[in-house]
Amino acid sequence: MSYMKEFTKGIIKENPNMVTLLGMCPTLAITTMASNALGMGLSTTFVLVCSNIVISLLKKVIPDTVRLPSYIVIIAGFVTFISLVLQSAAPEIYDSLGMFLSLITVNCIILGRAEMFASKNKVLPSILDGLGMGLGFTLSLLLVGSVREILGSGQWFGIQLAPEFLEPMTLFILPAGGFFVLGVVIAVVNRLMNLKPREIGCHNCPNAESCHGACSVTPSSDKKEGGNA
Amino acid sequence: MEIAKSLMIILLTGILTENFVLSKFLGICPFLGVSKKLNSSIGMGAAVTFVMVCATLATWPIYYGILVPLHIEYMNTIAFILVIALFVQLVEMVMKKYMPPLYKSLGVYLPLITTNCAVLGVTLLNLSKEYDLLESVVNSFGAGLGFMIAMIIFSGVRSRLETCDIPKALRGAPITLMAASIVSLAFIGFGGVIDGIFGV
Numbered sequence: 001m002s003y004m005k006e007f008t009k010g011i012i013k014e015n016p017n018m019v020t021l022l023g024m025c026p027t028l029a030i031t032t033m034a035s036n037a038l039g040m041g042l043s044t045t046f047v048l049v050c051s052n053i054v055i056s057l058l059k060k061v062i063p064d065t066v067r068l069p070s071y072i073v074i075i076a077g078f079v080t081f082i083s084l085v086l087q088s089a090a091p092e093i094y095d096s097l098g099m100f101l102s103l104i105t106v107n108c109i110i111l112g113r114a115e116m117f118a119s120k121n122k123v124l125p126s127i128l129d130g131l132g133m134g135l136g137f138t139l140s141l142l143l144v145g146s147v148r149e150i151l152g153s154g155q156w157f158g159i160q161l162a163p164e165f166l167e168p169m170t171l172f173i174l175p176a177g178g179f180f181v182l183g184v185v186i187a188v189v190n191r192l193m194n195l196k197p198r199e200i201g202c203h204n205c206p207n208a209e210s211c212h213g214a215c216s217v218t219p220s221s222d223k224k225e226g227g228n229a
Numbered sequence: 230m231e232i233a234k235s236l237m238i239i240l241l242t243g244i245l246t247e248n249f250v251l252s253k254f255l256g257i258c259p260f261l262g263v264s265k266k267l268n269s270s271i272g273m274g275a276a277v278t279f280v281m282v283c284a285t286l287a288t289w290p291i292y293y294g295i296l297v298p299l300h301i302e303y304m305n306t307i308a309f310i311l312v313i314a315l316f317v318q319l320v321e322m323v324m325k326k327y328m329p330p331l332y333k334s335l336g337v338y339l340p341l342i343t344t345n346c347a348v349l350g351v352t353l354l355n356l357s358k359e360y361d362l363l364e365s366v367v368n369s370f371g372a373g374l375g376f377m378i379a380m381i382i383f384s385g386v387r388s389r390l391e392t393c394d395i396p397k398a399l400r401g402a403p404i405t406l407m408a409a410s411i412v413s414l415a416f417i418g419f420g421g422v423i424d425g426i427f428g429v
Contacts, residue, residue: 021402024258025254025255025258025346026254028257068314072310080304080306083303083306098357099354102306102353103346103349103350174417175252175254175413176413177410178410179406180407183403183406183407183409183410184403184407191398197397197402198401199405
């Protein structure tokens with residue numbers, strides 16, 4: 001039962017993207033098309049599960065002081081693997097994701113799960129946690145991607161939905177539309193789940209501990225600064 | 230003269246038309262997380278610019294000097310992230326020891342930068358555009374400056390948001406993202422400006 005909970009928590013209750021507000025860069029950048037969003041989400045899920053497995057296996061071996069660089073190298077290894085696989089298996093997805101495929105390395109969701117979950121738990125829960133979080137991320141990417149593709153180009157997964165005579169609102173596939181759609185989606189999630197207002201910032205950043213709360217210089221987290229000092 | 234012109238084009242493109250945050254979506258976390266105050270925006274922007282330029286100086290020779298001759302170009306992500314992590318750590322230590330005032334204003338942002346996708350992004354972008362070393366450095370500098378300008382503008386916008394009465398569901402991240410959308414919309418206006426200046 002508790003294993004089930006590890007898996008499902010990432011999908012809705014602790015969705016890394018919509019609730020914890022992590023991994024904003026890929027969410028904004030590659031969601032111009034639903035198919036890109038799906039490709040990115042699944043690649044991230046793969047890297048997340050693999051790195052969670054390896055990190056939870058090595059948790060006793062990795063010295064505490066160099067754990068972040070070690071995690072990053074493990075993650076970068078899997079990212080290289082998945083980009084080589086995609087390059088040969090699905091070249092069109094590889095091309096459209098471009099640089100953002102390599103940038104999965106620095107996706108804070110993966111590092112965050114490594115730091116907060118995999119380094120403290122056994123292998124099986126870590127796999128389930130990675131799968132759940134990855135699927136949650138994929139779902140929210142797919143949601144944003146679908147909204148943007150339908151409004152911005154009148155298509156969904158490349159299938160024409162809107163009638164031809166309707167001019168699609170190109171704004172939605174431009175960067176400005178990305179910010180806007182993500183903002184609206186998070187607002188809807190806030191409303192539906194009755195969440196407290198949250199800022200994107202250090203309090204949910206997995207690296208906050210290693211950088212000694214560097215951004216607690218901002219007024220909102222004064223309390224936290226006091227705690228760290 | 231030709232070189233100077235092409236470098237200027239790269240620099241201005243990085244700052245205005247292909248702004249890293251507002252059109253390429255790199256470095257969103259620090260952009261939204263640290264832009265609450267003008268001071269921290271400037272500090273973060275300067276630190277990112279510095280690390281970007283230095284990371285380019287370090288990664289370009291590694292790619293063309295080591296990875297290409299050995300035919301292991303696919304290792305670039307791993308090599309680059311290691312170099313960047315190492316470098317940031319080094320700068321932090323040196324700054325802490327020899328330049329305490331600078332460390333106080335910039336140093337606090339350094340650890341944040343290791344996992345900032347903008348820094349890894351700019352080094353990878355330089356490769357995909359096949360810039361030479363000088364062009365790469367200029368591009369990184371432009372990207373950093375663009376990041377800083379976007380943050381400074383955005384901190385101004387956000388200081389206005391603080392005093393607004395915002396519906397509950399929109400408070401926090403949603404309204405910040407929507408404000409960013411408007412700023413990004415403004416940057417679309419720079420569209421043809423490079424062509425206009427240089428008559429390309």
